[in-house]
Amino acid sequence: MTKDVIALTPKMPDTWALLAGLYAGGPDLAVDTGHDGAVVQLCAADGRPLVSLEAPLLVQVPGEAERLLGGQVEAPQGPFWWTEARASTALPEAERLAGSVAGRLTTLLGGATWPPGAASTEVVPVNEAEVSARPxxxxxxxxxxxxxxxxxxxxxxxxxxxxxxxxxxxxxxxxxxxxxxxxxxxxxxxxxxxxxxxxxxxxxxxxxxxxxxxxxxxxxxxxxxxxxxxxxxxxxxxxxxxxxxxxxAPPLTSERQLIVAFRTVHNPDENLVLGHALEAAWQALTGAAPAGWGTAEPINLPWSARQLTDLARDRAPEPTQLLAVGDPARPALAGLRVTRVERGVAADATLTLGYGADEAPPLDAVQALAATLAADPGLDQMFVSLRRGRRDLAVPAHFEAPPIPVSYTLGADGVRSAGLAHAERPPLALRPVPLGPPSEPALHYVLGDGTDAAAWPVLEQLTAHLQRGAAL
Structure with missing residues (x-):
């Protein structure tokens, strides 16, 4: 098991700052690197790892320190550097050693450490006879x-x-x-x-x-x-x-999560820019664009559809998994998976938004969002659901009720495949709303308000009906 100490500094930890941090165990400890230099380790003389130091990460997205570390630490104003020191529990002094590494960085560069009180600048002597970890x-x-x-x-x-x-x-x-x-x-x-x-x-x-x-x-x-x-x-x-x-199951919470999952498929031409559909969904449901994107947490880059497209293009034909986060005032996280498919480039997005007991999820904005996405011929489908869950979107280790369907939108290609007349008349007490160009409409099916689990069998019957039409 590792114990983590994180240094949040307004300045980049340069070579001299890192060397000062790595001297926390005195001159008898060895320094090793791994994973193309992305990890630096303080090791016992025989190579047994004591503290692993990750390469510093520049975080340019507001609220990420608070989202991941809670209100116990105040991150520096503006962009800051996130440096993790992880101590092996194979040595009692290793956690103090990690704290000394992080404390030396913040002493030289300013900033704060997490957890509070973990930082120091002392030299931590290591009794190598007590080390049980192995390389x-x-x-x-x-x-x-x-x-x-x-x-x-x-x-x-x-x-x-x-x-x-x-x-x-x-x-x-x-x-x-x-x-x-x-x-x-x-x-x-x-x-x-x-x-x-x-x-x-x-x-x-x-x-x-x-x-x-x-x-x-x-x-x-x-x-x-x-x-x-x-x-x-x-x-x-x-x-x-x-x-x-x-x-x-714990007592029911009044907090809720709105989940918007959709797929768009695009022609793989040189002018393709991914992420616009996700940005449109964010704008429709929160009134603002995403705050940042990245490939891991903390999410560190300011939102840029062009930059995430460039990354996906560089990784093609391998799939690319990306993350996005919103303004801290409205908890929102999204995953975006970009893959090559027979029809071109598919982007699968799942956007989850958190709401408190006194906040109403914007269900009245869902149809307008569907109409916005349907205006682009790339929309394949969109599924919206609502669940009881934490506003901060964190996942607890206990049962959480599954989401309940709110709506389903079938893109123009899917409607064409199923047949417009067939798709417009499912054997259910609902009629879809046509969206997009009248000549090639998408269809938006309202399934409920996210409170009645009976919407699930309705959705199952609807999708089965659409699949039968496509198979004809």
């Missing part, structure tokens, strides 16, 4: 705690676990080596929405320690046991999975 095996990332043939296990202890660059790298490496990524945390920890999305689906898991059952899956509630080099569901006498009591 990362097989090229594994230095913060992988356990590596087996089937699983990479990372142990984290911070209030909110985000999809950081180093976790994203571990996940990507795990996929390439056909391993699962399993993140182990104490109780009370939450995941960021992007990390929750990245962990969706076994064998990847969020493993929560529990005093009663040992471990359980923070996303499904299944009690887990360490079996054959991985965490897997425990079974009762009937061979069925057991759900942890701690996963039980």
């Amino acid at each position: 990362a095996a097989g090229g594994a990332h230095p913060t992988v705690d356990v590596l087996t043939e089937s699983t990479a296990v990372v142990m984290c202890d911070r209030p909110l676990i985000a999809l950081t660059a180093w976790l994203s790298h571990i996940l990507r490496t795990a996929v390439e080596s056909r391993r699962a990524l399993q993140i182990v945390t104490p109780p009370g920890v939450r995941l960021s929405l992007p990390l929750r999305t990245a962990l969706t689906g076994a064998p990847n898991r969020w493993v929560v320690k529990d005093p009663d059952c040992g471990y359980y899956d923070g996303l499904s509630g299944a009690v887990l046991r360490w079996q054959d080099g991985t965490f897997a569901p425990a079974r009762d006498a009937k061979g069925e999975a057991v759900v942890a009591e701690a996963f039980g």
Whole structure:
């Protein structure tokens, strides 16, 4: 398990500042680098890692420190540098060592550290006889705690676990080596929405320690046991999975989340600019464009549809997974996945917005948004739903009710495929609203207000009806 200390500085940590930080353990510790210089490690003389220091990241998006670290730390005004020092728990002094690394950076450069009180400038003596950590095996990332043939296990202890660059790298490496990524945390920890999305689906898991059952899956509630080099569901006498009591549903919250998922498909010409549909959705539902974008958390770049398009083009034909965040006053996060498909370039976006008990989700703006997207022939489909969930969009380790459908919009190509007459008359008590050019309309189906779960079977019947039309 690692203990994290983060330095937030208004100036970039240059070579001399990093050297001063790395001297926190005195002259007897060795310095090593890994992953093309992106990670610097303080190591015992025999190479055992004690503290891993990530390359500093320039964060130019307001509110990211508060979103990921809470109100315990005041980030510098304007753009700032985010530098993470992660201490191995294999040595009692390693956390103090990480705090001294971060404290030396903020002493030289200004700024703040997280968690509060962790920073110091003392030299932390290390008793190498007490170090139990070993060098990362097989090229594994230095913060992988356990590596087996089937699983990479990372142990984290911070209030909110985000999809950081180093976790994203571990996940990507795990996929390439056909391993699962399993993140182990104490109780009370939450995941960021992007990390929750990245962990969706076994064998990847969020493993929560529990005093009663040992471990359980923070996303499904299944009690887990360490079996054959991985965490897997425990079974009762009937061979069925057991759900942890701690996963039980808490009292209903009045906070809600509006989820807008849509796909657009574009011709892959040189003038293509991605992200305009996502920007239009953000503008329609919040009154402002996204604040920033990036490939990991913290989301660090000011919003630019042109720049994210350039990145996706550079990575083609491989898919590109991007993130976007909004103004801190209106919690909003989006994932954007860009892939090559037979028809061109597909952009799958999922925008999630948080609302407090005294805030009304803008359901009356959904049809207008559908009309805006339908004006572009690239719209494939859009699905809008509403759920009870935290305003800050963080994911707790207990049951959350699934979202309830609000509306479904079928783009012009889908309407043409299903047949306009067929798509306009589903065997249901609803009639769609035509949007876009009358000659090639999209169809917008209103399914409810997000409070009645009976909208789910209606949606299933609708999509089945449209698929039958397309198959004719």
